[in-house]
Amino acid sequence: MLRRLLPLLFLAGLGWFLWQKVQPALFDNPLNPTPRITVTHNTVLQKVEALGKLELVRYHFKDVVEYKKSTYRFLPDAKVALIVAGDAVGCLDLRKVQPRDVVFEGDSVVRVALPAAELCTWQVDHSQSRVYSVENGFFQDAELVDAGYKYAEANVRTAALQSGILAQTEQNAEKILRPMLETMTGRRVVLTQQIAPPQLPGRR
Numbered sequence: 001m002l003r004r005l006l007p008l009l010f011l012a013g014l015g016w017f018l019w020q021k022v023q024p025a026l027f028d029n030p031l032n033p034t035p036r037i038t039v040t041h042n043t044v045l046q047k048v049e050a051l052g053k054l055e056l057v058r059y060h061f062k063d064v065v066e067y068k069k070s071t072y073r074f075l076p077d078a079k080v081a082l083i084v085a086g087d088a089v090g091c092l093d094l095r096k097v098q099p100r101d102v103v104f105e106g107d108s109v110v111r112v113a114l115p116a117a118e119l120c121t122w123q124v125d126h127s128q129s130r131v132y133s134v135e136n137g138f139f140q141d142a143e144l145v146d147a148g149y150k151y152a153e154a155n156v157r158t159a160a161l162q163s164g165i166l167a168q169t170e171q172n173a174e175k176i177l178r179p180m181l182e183t184m185t186g187r188r189v190v191l192t193q194q195i196a197p198p199q200l201p202g203r204r
Contacts (some may be wrong), residue, residue, distance in 0.1 A: 063159075080131065080133070
């Protein structure tokens, strides 16, 4: 009797093992399969650029933007409302400092002519921004939101300049660079502005 049962027990165990293997595939929903993610990288270094811009001030902005677009005469305007956060950075490009811009006067004074302050970067912080509402997008909601963000990014630059970021950059240069240079040189440092070369009149 035991000899007759052993083959049956073996076949039953083998059948149970195979069932456990094929059961997930049989009962998976073919209309909603588990997504398989494959990521392939092919990173190529395209350019190496020397940096010499000293960031001296960063402005943070918060804005509520309502962007309207009129497309069709007999349909209501498409409109998107955004709550936008943005940053703007003022800096000095120290690569523009030439040997002639550093002048030693006697044994106690050094004059350094600094380049004009610049607005280095301005951008929307998408992690702190969100879409508040979209109306009458007519299946073009994504394009409408993208246009609204582009307008908001341009407005970050305008707002930074109107808020005096360049003047603040120059003030911070005086506060930060002058003590540092005095420590390095052991002299009193006088910071001035580079004189822009005169522009020649264009030819007609």
